[in-house]
Amino acid sequence: MFDAKPPFQRASGPTTRGWFLPVQSVTRIRQALRRSNRIPHLTRASWRTLTSAIALAIGLTLVTAGPASASFWAPQHGGSPNADRIHTLYAVVFGVGVVIFIAVFGALVYAIVKFRARPGAVAEQLHGNTRLEIGWTAGAAGIVLVLGIVTFLMLPGIRNPDNSDADGWAIPAGYQTAKDKELLPKDGKSLNIDVNGQQYAWRFTYPDADQDRQNNVQAYEEMVVPTGTTVTLDIRSSDVGHAWWIPKLGGKADALPGYTNHTWFKIPRGKEGTYVGQCAELCGRNHANMTARVRAVTPDEFTQWLAGQKQSLAQAGVAAQQFRDQQAKNDAAAAAAQAAENETTTPEASTSSTDAESAAGAAQR
Numbered sequence: 001m002f003d004a005k006p007p008f009q010r011a012s013g014p015t016t017r018g019w020f021l022p023v024q025s026v027t028r029i030r031q032a033l034r035r036s037n038r039i040p041h042l043t044r045a046s047w048r049t050l051t052s053a054i055a056l057a058i059g060l061t062l063v064t065a066g067p068a069s070a071s072f073w074a075p076q077h078g079g080s081p082n083a084d085r086i087h088t089l090y091a092v093v094f095g096v097g098v099v100i101f102i103a104v105f106g107a108l109v110y111a112i113v114k115f116r117a118r119p120g121a122v123a124e125q126l127h128g129n130t131r132l133e134i135g136w137t138a139g140a141a142g143i144v145l146v147l148g149i150v151t152f153l154m155l156p157g158i159r160n161p162d163n164s165d166a167d168g169w170a171i172p173a174g175y176q177t178a179k180d181k182e183l184l185p186k187d188g189k190s191l192n193i194d195v196n197g198q199q200y201a202w203r204f205t206y207p208d209a210d211q212d213r214q215n216n217v218q219a220y221e222e223m224v225v226p227t228g229t230t231v232t233l234d235i236r237s238s239d240v241g242h243a244w245w246i247p248k249l250g251g252k253a254d255a256l257p258g259y260t261n262h263t264w265f266k267i268p269r270g271k272e273g274t275y276v277g278q279c280a281e282l283c284g285r286n287h288a289n290m291t292a293r294v295r296a297v298t299p300d301e302f303t304q305w306l307a308g309q310k311q312s313l314a315q316a317g318v319a320a321q322q323f324r325d326q327q328a329k330n331d332a333a334a335a336a337a338q339a340a341e342n343e344t345t346t347p348e349a350s351t352s353s354t355d356a357e358s359a360a361g362a363a364q365r
């Protein structure tokens with residue numbers, strides 16, 4: 001049976017053997033280290049140096065953490081309503097966290113300062129406090145509940161696309177098909193772009209009114225979109241797992257082979273410009289080069305851009321067809337020439353000369 005007295009009292013007593021021995025050994029080691037000057041005794045000046053060094057380290061960490069995560073303390077936003085809502089939700093949770101942090105550490109520091117005791121004093125022995133225990137359990141549960149309710153109230157606005165603005169790009173009829181369009185705005189109209197991740201580039205396929213996928217406008221690396229217009233993305237991968245992420249336009253979306261993921265953004269009018277991102281899933285040795293870029297232009301500029309792309313695609317198609325026709329003509333002409341040559345030669349002459357030579361060689365032997 002253990003003695004009722006705490007071990008630190010026994011350690012200095014006459015009996016120094018038993019389970020409390022390590023306490024005494026540690027004390028001896030510390031004394032020995034002190035004697036050998038390994039544990040420095042800090043002067044007031046060196047304490048000041050130490051505290052300012054720690055403060056400097058914390059300050060530098062805070063300053064450099066911002067650029068490292070590309071935002072000082074919260075997710076980037078400002079490019080799309082869903083990114084703004086993610087930011088707001090983050091701010092709410094962060095704010096509650098800060099209040100709790102200040103309350104807990106405030107109480108802790110207050111208790112340390114207010115109730116500090118002289119060395120050797122025996123602490124008051126308490127056994128539980130039912131009201132306090134019920135209080136902090138219910139308080140913590142209440143905080144989690146409130147955060148949960150706020151989160152679930154805000155999630156639909158983050159997940160479900162908004163309608164396009166009135167002055168956004170007018171989606172032409174027939175640009176939307178029913179399949180794979182799980183997440184459409186309420187009015188059912190969005191510019192739906194197919195995003196395909198592949199080692200190590202993003203391919204964007206734009207919709208059009210016909211069913212022929214061969215003549216759709218495609219772009220690599222840079223996605224051009226109109227402002228004021230809801231853009232929904234069908235995200236896929238044709239090889240390994242990638243992740244689509246333009247921080248200012250919202251959260252990440254995994255691009256996985258055999259699965260279609262969905263996300264959306266709507267860049268407000270007046271916020272035309274380039275939004276940059278990066279594949280956010282380690283996908284191979286050139287993962288770092290797998291950048292992504294969204295260039296937002298006005299609806300009119302987008303109409304021009306799309307028409308220009310369509311036109312150059314059509315011209316390339318015509319050129320390819322002309323090339324194929326010419327090839328076919330050349331082939332036909334060559335075949336006709338060959339046939340004409342065959343007609344002018346006799347069947348005897350057309351037998352292989354090597355056959356004739358080998359026959360002659362056999363006759364000589």
Ligand SMILES: [Cu+2]
Nearest residue numbers: 242279283290
């Ligand atoms: Cu990737």
